[in-house]
Amino acid sequence: MKLFRTTVGRFVEQDGHFYRIEKLTWDALLAHEDLEGCLEAVILGEAPTSEFQTSQLLAPIDRQEVWAAGVTYYRSRGARMEESKDAGGGNFYDRVYSAERPELFFKSTASRTVGAGGKVKIRADAHWSVPEPELTLVVSPRGRIIGYTIGNDMSSRDIEGENPLYLPQAKVYNGSCALGPGILVTSSPLPQSTEILLEIVRTGRIAFAGSVPLTELKREPKVLVEYLFRENSFPNGCFLMTGTGIVPPSTFTLASGDTVRITIEPIGTLENEVA
Ligand code: DO4
Numbered sequence: 001m002k003l004f005r006t007t008v009g010r011f012v013e014q015d016g017h018f019y020r021i022e023k024l025t026w027d028a029l030l031a032h033e034d035l036e037g038c039l040e041a042v043i044l045g046e047a048p049t050s051e052f053q054t055s056q057l058l059a060p061i062d063r064q065e066v067w068a069a070g071v072t073y074y075r076s077r078g079a080r081m082e083e084s085k086d087a088g089g090g091n092f093y094d095r096v097y098s099a100e101r102p103e104l105f106f107k108s109t110a111s112r113t114v115g116a117g118g119k120v121k122i123r124a125d126a127h128w129s130v131p132e133p134e135l136t137l138v139v140s141p142r143g144r145i146i147g148y149t150i151g152n153d154m155s156s157r158d159i160e161g162e163n164p165l166y167l168p169q170a171k172v173y174n175g176s177c178a179l180g181p182g183i184l185v186t187s188s189p190l191p192q193s194t195e196i197l198l199e200i201v202r203t204g205r206i207a208f209a210g211s212v213p214l215t216e217l218k219r220e221p222k223v224l225v226e227y228l229f230r231e232n233s234f235p236n237g238c239f240l241m242t243g244t245g246i247v248p249p250s251t252f253t254l255a256s257g258d259t260v261r262i263t264i265e266p267i268g269t270l271e272n273e274v275a
């Protein structure tokens, strides 16, 4: 079952049919501890609608905060040690990769987040920018994983590489986050065979493509959530990006006009142009 937020309202998709959700707001839905059960009850006996259009999709976020985990894949650890070695930051990434406590950072709010078809941004004061394709957890106010979406943790590698203390500037700016296309609503963990795929298209050609299986994610999603919820409350629920395992080579930087396409079956594909 999938949940979508659009310019004309909220929709549930089940078995290829779409149903409108009239009464519950987006925040009320994401605050539900049993979202799957709630949606099943909402669509029971309802007639499907043909009003759903992908061109009307919005990011699946309202008052939720977006947080992110870092250095959860070996590839991210290596790339960051390399980019920060002149600044003496390399050791920190190695240490956080093996530490018991994960790296968790504040990533975005609804105003800085775009949905499928929206434009992500690269900072004007950065010269080395990459997308980070990340499985993103949808978490209820009590810290239950109630679904999954796809996230793009846009990052300015030169800014983070100059000094790890610049991380918030490298990560949090207008258009630095994409989420979507919708939410796969399930309380079951995704199969370990799940793959994250990234394609970057430039002038009609694939400029970079990569993939990573979920088996390479070093930390368990529920443990990341447990750390996030320590001494922190999320009355509207929240999103937690689980880190990137795909990093383009150091010679690659995003350019305006590129298309970033991230696919995680069974969630779908999140596609965004770079502004
Ligand atoms: O440590 C800095 C950020 C790491 C990150 O965003 C990632 O590994 O995905």
Ligand code: MG
Pocket (backbone or CB within 6 Å): 068, 069, 070, 132, 134, 153, 243, 244
């Ligand atoms: Mg990331």
